[in-house]
Amino acid sequence: MPRMTMIEAIRSAMDVAMGRDDDVVVFGEDVGFFGGVFRCTHGLQQKYGVSRCFDAPISESGIVGTAIGMAAYGLKPCVEIQFADYMYPAYDQIVSEAARLRYRSAGDFTCPMVIRMPTGGGIFGGQTHSQSPEALFTHVAGLKTIVPSNPYDAKGLLIAAIEDPDPVIFLEPKRLYNGPFDGHHDKPVTAWSKHALSEVPEGHYTVPLGQAVTRREGAAVSIIAYGTMVHVALAAAEDTGIDAEVIDLRTLVPLDLEAIVASVEKTGRCIVLHEATLTSGFGGELAALVQEHCFYHLEAPVMRVTGWDTPYPHAQEWDYFPGPARLGQALRDIMEAR
Incomplete structure (x- = not known):
């Protein structure tokens, strides 16, 4: 191919x-x-x-x-x-x-x-x-x-x-x-x-809408991400050495809630990662769904790692993005939480 x-x-x-x-x-x-x-x-x-x-x-x-x-x-x-x-x-x-x-x-x-x-x-x-x-x-x-x-x-x-x-x-x-x-x-x-x-195949094929995929198997914490942030999640897991599972949603609506629940029930911890601003971002919906469906499996509060709640900062663009350093700190924090 x-x-x-x-x-x-x-x-x-x-x-x-x-x-x-x-x-x-x-x-x-x-x-x-x-x-x-x-x-x-x-x-x-x-x-x-x-x-x-x-x-x-x-x-x-x-x-x-x-x-x-x-x-x-x-x-x-x-x-x-x-x-x-x-x-x-x-x-x-x-x-x-x-x-x-x-x-x-x-x-x-x-x-x-x-x-x-x-x-x-x-x-x-x-x-x-x-x-x-x-x-x-x-x-x-x-x-x-x-x-x-x-x-x-x-x-x-x-x-x-x-x-x-x-x-x-x-x-x-x-x-x-x-x-x-x-x-x-x-x-x-x-x-x-x-x-x-x-x-990439040259001809016709489809990827089903509403079907997430696990990009990295892990047992300690689930990172729920999509788009560019999937790569950040994989890098942070590698850099920290934490046994993180990375779920790539691929489609937000329809959402593969079953894949999210299965991962969080296995790991007991969850970080939601996206580039958009924190407040009213899609991560809030994901965090609420995890809390509703996985509450008795959670060993720590659900965390969100996102962009800032500011107009897009041109000069500080690469500080605005959630990167492996910021996500790595969140991974260490959530592993210490009780």
């Missing part, structure tokens, strides 16, 4: 989906002729033509609203919001129309669409190019939310999302785009290891 970056895997997913189904269309800002600001759609317009992959005006509300109409008509749009930070003008369309279409039409209409968004920091993009807004989508009934941590999953999950009959938010961690993020470092990685790229 070829080795791919996440960008290449995402492009391959759209290529496969478009080749199998003429109803799949791709559009957004600069995704056609230019191939996307991160080059995820490079070559798709040349291969499938301007009616299947095309540029849209700088109007996120227009992009999503048009996609909803296409989906109701029977097409399967896969649209790109250039940065997750840009999705706020389209939020009303996402929440009030896409998420509710199946219910408000009593099942007469569905909304088979995917909204792709680069998420998180790591490129010194500042406050308007670095946010992690996943909790704004997981709160909305009717939406599915995906955050892959590696190229293999990114391709399989994106194909599954495109084939799903309901709206899916597909959040792509920018720090993982061009190669494997080295979770041991709290600073930018300037060189990517070609030897650590994921092996």
Whole structure:
């Protein structure tokens, strides 16, 4: 199998989906002729033509609203919001129309669409190019939310999302785009290891939505993470020598609660890790679920390791991120807690 970056895997997913189904269309800002600001759609317009992959005006509300109409008509749009930070003008369309279409039409209409968004920091993009807004989508009934941590999953999950009959938010961690993020470092990685790229099948395959995976077996503490933070969790476990189990959620909604409960019941301790801010982050929901379902198995309070409760700090970007040092301290603290 070829080795791919996440960008290449995402492009391959759209290529496969478009080749199998003429109803799949791709559009957004600069995704056609230019191939996307991160080059995820490079070559798709040349291969499938301007009616299947095309540029849209700088109007996120227009992009999503048009996609909803296409989906109701029977097409399967896969649209790109250039940065997750840009999705706020389209939020009303996402929440009030896409998420509710199946219910408000009593099942007469569905909304088979995917909204792709680069998420998180790591490129010194500042406050308007670095946010992690996943909790704004997981709160909305009717939406599915995906955050892959590696190229293999990114391709399989994106194909599954495109084939799903309901709206899916597909959040792509920018720090993982061009190669494997080295979770041991709290600073930018300037060189990517070609030897650590994921092996990704060239053809069609899917990764089931709502199915977490254990990235590292352990018996002392469970680390629940997704996206870039999976790599941080693996690095911190290695650095500290603590026998931590790392669960990669892959999809936040639907959530694999069974995998979380099984892990925490085994270890008795749990740390929830994400890049987004602490207050009202998705980690709060995870911590509550662990408390509700695993209370009598817990040997210490559930801990959260997250970004700061501040506007995104451009100059302190790499201090803002939960890194292996901060997570390592939390691991030591939770092992000492009684």
